[in-house]
Amino acid sequence: MKNIPLILMGCGGVGRQLLQHIVSCRSLHFTQGLCLRVVGVGDSKSLVVTEDLLHEGLNDGFLLELCRVKSVGESLLKLLDFGKCQAFVHPESQGKILEIAFQLGKKTGLVFVDCSASSDTVAVLKQAIDMGCCAVMANKKPLTSTMEDFKKLFIYPRRIRHESTVGAGLPVIASLNRIISSGDPVHQIIGSLSGTLGYVMSEVEDGKPLSQVVRDAKSLGYTEPDPRDDLGGMDVARKALILARILGHQINLDSIQIESLYPKEMGPGVMTVEDFLNRGLLLLDKDIQDRVEKAASNGNVLRYVCVIMGSRCEVGIQELPKNSPLGRLRGSDNVLEIYTRCYSKQPLVIQGAGAGNDTTAAGVLADIVDIQDLFP
């Protein structure tokens, strides 16, 4: 039986879903000779740790109670009443995490699972990796900070996995890494990596005004609470940066040309969300409609995509053939087209839901299972 100790950082929707997946996959993993032992779970404020680090994980009842406690917005400290654990609060929790990394990292291996959405985890992750730990990440932030941080995280490239940072559970990173290992040169990647923007662009293609489509998307729960967080393109740019860096481009977020779907004058510092939705957006309808019509007159459609080609990496609206995998995209699926020597005329295409806690957590779990070979 292979025993893989884990520390989970972040107990938001993805983190909680991951814990539930781990519990419900116990017997499946057992038949595969695998035991995932969650030794600690932390959020931005506190950390709970199993009492017997070397032998026992937090038990399944405890993990499910943890999910319940966090889903109703309570503190991890609440769990001290519930079961055998130690609890630490920030900033002591950081020190404790590194102590565990030191204790387990070299000896048995330890996987740091980052399901937070914070830039603050990068310091801990770098130190843990230095101490022989592995990292599995759904969090894009540490991978999209400086090149120096990125290089430190990838100092042992086999020990870090981050499938769910791009396209949630879609096998994007795994496939790209396979292409790279096989020496097949990547000529171009073009992808629609935001479910929200995918939906928006395919709806405006049908002639609906942008303002209405965005309001619909918001009421369908497709957007962030402030839809400008999607429309600004920063989330897509982070994904593009991760792909570009995997391809070996030593670039930063600020070297990516990002087209925002709203002008600075409608930014969060200037307009309230309500104002933007009810007033600002209306002013953008005409321009998008004109562009849609112009594209249609060329037999094309508009898609909000990332394009990585040579040293070029940009994010924004592109006019694409209606009759291509990206052009045919409808709704909120992600689509990635990868052009290589092997896939030169027709790209390798990966398509499917690219968001959602369930899918994202599934991608994280597959990464964890995948690094088992590194464990004794």
Add this chain to the structure above:
Amino acid sequence: MKNIPLILMGCGGVGRQLLQHIVSCRSLHFTQGLCLRVVGVGDSKSLVVTEDLLHEGLNDGFLLELCRVKSVGESLLKLLDFGKCQAFVHPESQGKILEIAFQLGKKTGLVFVDCSASSDTVAVLKQAIDMGCCAVMANKKPLTSTMEDFKKLFIYPRRIRHESTVGAGLPVIASLNRIISSGDPVHQIIGSLSGTLGYVMSEVEDGKPLSQVVRDAKSLGYTEPDPRDDLGGMDVARKALILARILGHQINLDSIQIESLYPKEMGPGVMTVEDFLNRGLLLLDKDIQDRVEKAASNGNVLRYVCVIMGSRCEVGIQELPKNSPLGRLRGSDNVLEIYTRCYSKQPLVIQGAGAGNDTTAAGVLADIVDIQDLFP
């Protein structure tokens, strides 16, 4: 530097392409701390082995000369003149291979790479795996023989990889294994896994007669020398069987319902290839044309696919919505739709070239690189 010794079985197009990829990826793999050391290469008749098994592989000049010799149809024994190697002929070669497996398997690990198209490799593979070796396969035959053989090959599931048995280098198996590891239940797989039949079905959809389309496909080099080898569906059935077995179905090739596109009376034992192409095929035009028209009247198209759902596994023509990833398929790409809990309304789709020596060998090489973590 991680040193991975390999034995290659099969020096057809894929095997030779793999050797060329290995040579041309030397510096790439070197920067990743990886050295692939080809210690032996065999075909159905003979085997050449490096003189110093423990320390040296066959050198790159030798490997390229081997590719040249085999591409002009000469014997591996020809290489005795060329460089430092030992040579063995069948059946001694089999014994020698097992001796190497015994010598290296437990000690340093050894990867058996099966790029042959023969059922004969299964015995050697099973024994090698027993001795601690790994296997990477492009050859479908050993995986589609008895369940008993399959189980023996998968006794250590992490030590066997076979991406290129389905969809060539497309990340089909890797993606499916990730889905399984994450506990996401697979509800249905439906895929067009023959480039030839994909091309044929999309051409007859345009109203061309089957007979003409098959003759065109043959002259474009899309078919086997005897196109009935494609039209019979056996190759697709083998791929379907591999996918079904990965999903845990303990079935054999003869439990798969296979629809052949030609009747028994036109089989290879009854008609010559020329007779089939010039006379037999014409008799099949009307029926396919009727089916295409019937499908079109329902807004559907015909695709030759494998369907795996529950315990059902079948291969043949299905009527599918025109507006689905499979329905939109044109030309010779492979398309796979995977429906799971995470991908329930819209499937996870993987699409791209599913044949060709270059792509197939790239998939094999990615598998080899991927099992490096098992090596000390």
